[in-house]
Amino acid sequence: MRFSEEFRDxxxxxxxxxxxxxxxxxxxxxxxxxxxxxxxxxGHTHTIFRYGLKDRLPDTIEFAHGPGCPVCVLPMxxxxxxITLARRPEVMLTTFxxxxxxxxxxxxxxxxxxxxxDIRMVYSPLDALELARKNPDREVVFFALGFETTAPxxxxxxxxxxxEGIKNFSLLCxxxxxxxxxxxxxxxxDFAVDGFIGPxxxxxxxxxxxxxxxxxxxxxxxxxxxxEPLDILQSLLMVLRQLESGQAKVENQYARVVPPNGNPAALxxxxxxxxxxxxxxxxxxxxxxxxxxxxxAAWSAFDAERRFPLTxxxxxxxxxxxxxxxxxxxxxxxxxxxxxxxxxxxxPLGALMVSSEGACAACYDYEGARQVA
Amino acid sequence: MCLGIPxxxxxxxxxxxxxxxxxxxxxxxxxDVLCVAPTDAPLEDLIGSWVLVHVGxxxxxxxxxxxxxxxxxxxxxGELHEELSAMQSTGETGALHAVQ
Numbered sequence: 001m002r003f004s005e006e007f008r009d010x011x012x013x014x015x016x017x018x019x020x021x022x023x024x025x026x027x028x029x030x031x032x033x034x035x036x037x038x039x040x041x042x043g044h045t046h047t048i049f050r051y052g053l054k055d056r057l058p059d060t061i062e063f064a065h066g067p068g069c070p071v072c073v074l075p076m077x078x079x080x081x082x083i084t085l086a087r088r089p090e091v092m093l094t095t096f097x098x099x100x101x102x103x104x105x106x107x108x109x110x111x112x113x114x115x116x117x118d119i120r121m122v123y124s125p126l127d128a129l130e131l132a133r134k135n136p137d138r139e140v141v142f143f144a145l146g147f148e149t150t151a152p153x154x155x156x157x158x159x160x161x162x163x164e165g166i167k168n169f170s171l172l173c174x175x176x177x178x179x180x181x182x183x184x185x186x187x188x189x190d191f192a193v194d195g196f197i198g199p200x201x202x203x204x205x206x207x208x209x210x211x212x213x214x215x216x217x218x219x220x221x222x223x224x225x226x227x228e229p230l231d232i233l234q235s236l237l238m239v240l241r242q243l244e245s246g247q248a249k250v251e252n253q254y255a256r257v258v259p260p261n262g263n264p265a266a267l268x269x270x271x272x273x274x275x276x277x278x279x280x281x282x283x284x285x286x287x288x289x290x291x292x293x294x295x296x297a298a299w300s301a302f303d304a305e306r307r308f309p310l311t312x313x314x315x316x317x318x319x320x321x322x323x324x325x326x327x328x329x330x331x332x333x334x335x336x337x338x339x340x341x342x343x344x345x346x347x348p349l350g351a352l353m354v355s356s357e358g359a360c361a362a363c364y365d366y367e368g369a370r371q372v373a
Numbered sequence: 374m375c376l377g378i379p380x381x382x383x384x385x386x387x388x389x390x391x392x393x394x395x396x397x398x399x400x401x402x403x404x405d406v407l408c409v410a411p412t413d414a415p416l417e418d419l420i421g422s423w424v425l426v427h428v429g430x431x432x433x434x435x436x437x438x439x440x441x442x443x444x445x446x447x448x449x450x451g452e453l454h455e456e457l458s459a460m461q462s463t464g465e466t467g468a469l470h471a472v473q
Binding site for chain 2: 006008043046050096097122125126128156201204205266
């Protein structure tokens, strides 16, 4: 048993593998195609590849690696916007490290930095605010990205800046929401996913109720999961058992961190600061209505899009990379013609190859040699 | 960004500003604790407890067992070092560290 010793409780891992195999076999008798389970969160994608879970599961189970890695769905047009802002002489652009390597139509933020733009990696939006305090003669713009897990942090930072009367801090807001995105995926007529492993830390903020529609309207099991390999195996088994019994409901495998109602203070901060954008472009998925967040008018003094002239534009995804098909579970990363050839972690063509939470980078890092050979 | 990192609250830096001092695997920094603040007790009650920190904000109180298991997971995934370096080199123009 090749990987068992890596699990914190090898005996439990063995039990879960056995039970998953038994349930999958029972299910396979009633179906003609594999059971496809989508893990929504990039953290889960990383765990699945890191621990080689796929290799230990029956061939009748497929993982589809969903859209829950924020840098992976960053559209090229938004990277270009960030670069346009960063090139202004008065601007110091700040963002998370992963965002620096994502290619836009005019290159990456890292390349813009090499060409002289003042671009800083920050660990936290609080650190961007601190740069604004320390550099009153500079305009500090925070390129804010992430799902519901990090959106409250940015909202609380805006509220803090307002309380302190800080005038030289603003956001290029690229926060996005997972719920409308799941709905858009489920509305696609050929969306062949049978159940979901739900995002643990997004649900820590949102609670589990916003996902009820996945079960009630679309009849798919949805199990909110933790990030240990054992959590993922247990959640997968919970999905399979629902399928076996013909049920679809929302279950919470990660109750030790996820309360049913989420985090009320975080949700209140989000409501106070943000409203949804009518249209929001995703890399690989196109426009999804109301899936992005922008600052409410009351906070426009902190909105870089209102403070600096920007011409919003859409840039088509690179034609040779099939990021959209990977994100929707239609193909596996290695089935993309660019995978491991024009598109590698060192020279990513698509954003799924940038972050260790991106399906393609995780696949390349842990299975690369085998896949491209 | 998705995984967060467990930290132990060592003190309250500024109760009015909701800022606490934490120890993250030996690295000290301030985090915002508004999302985990007790509603019916002073903020000092948080001292000694473990929290899950996402991008400088404590988002959930967790048990010490959960904290230690998550730190071990992050180390195995190669993300512990990255997260700690990102914390330590934040705001600099020099070396690039990926942030999860």
